[in-house]
Amino acid sequence: MRELTRLYPRNARVIMNGVETEVPINEVRAGDLVVVKEGEVIPVDGYVDSGEGYVDESVMTGEPSPRRKGVNDLVLAGTILTRGYLRIRTTRSGEYAFIAQLIRQARQAQSLRIPIQSLVDKVASYLTWFVMGTGAATFIAWYLIGAPST
Numbered sequence: 001m002r003e004l005t006r007l008y009p010r011n012a013r014v015i016m017n018g019v020e021t022e023v024p025i026n027e028v029r030a031g032d033l034v035v036v037k038e039g040e041v042i043p044v045d046g047y048v049d050s051g052e053g054y055v056d057e058s059v060m061t062g063e064p065s066p067r068r069k070g071v072n073d074l075v076l077a078g079t080i081l082t083r084g085y086l087r088i089r090t091t092r093s094g095e096y097a098f099i100a101q102l103i104r105q106a107r108q109a110q111s112l113r114i115p116i117q118s119l120v121d122k123v124a125s126y127l128t129w130f131v132m133g134t135g136a137a138t139f140i141a142w143y144l145i146g147a148p149s150t
Contacts, residue, residue, distance in 0.1 A: 008078055008099055012043035015087070028093040036086045041078060044093040048073045053084015060098075 011022050015033040025043055028034065034044050038053065054066035057079045066082045069075055075088055078099035094100065 008097075008103065009041045009043040012093070013037075026094045028090055030090055030092065032090045032093075034088045034090055036081050036088060038081060038083055038085065041080050042075050042086075042088065043077055044088060044090045045076050045097050046074075046088040046090040046092070048075060049087045049089040051084060051086040053086050054082050056080040056082050 008025075010025055012025050012028045013020050013022050013035045014028060015021075015035060020035055028044055032044075033049060034046065036042050042055065048069055048071050050071060052068065052070040055069045055075055056066045057063055057076070059078055060076055069084075069086065075086065076099065077093070077097040092098070095104075
């Protein structure tokens with residue numbers, strides 16, 4: 001979980017009126033043009049509008065080597081541009097980006113208890129008392145019949 005949240009960028013470099021402006025990720029809207037430079041984490045989901053580069057998608061796909069991305073290729077937030085320069089036309093950002101949804105679902109999965117878990121907990125609590133009682137009864141029985149204690 002920490003690794004996923006660490007990959008989620010807080011800001012994006014958006015082109016507004018022909019000028020690159022850094023804005024909080026929650027202010028980026030669909031259709032905005034976002035600039036990503038070499039070595040940066042891609043902050044939004046979208047399609048490459050111009051430029052080309054190699055994107056490390058291992059966090060999403062598990063592929064060990066970066067993939068070449070060019071015009072009209074899909075890129076996802078949280079992946080890393082290892083080489084090149086991209087201008088991305090945003091389709092989703094902020095809480096709607098794929099990585100944000102992935103983080104939310106992972107947190108939900110961690111907090112959910114499967115139905116059988118309650119049954120397992122109840123059986124384990126009874127089993128603990130049964131084992132402790134059996135051990136005590138065995139000790140008392142051995143003591144009463146005069147068995148050596150060592």
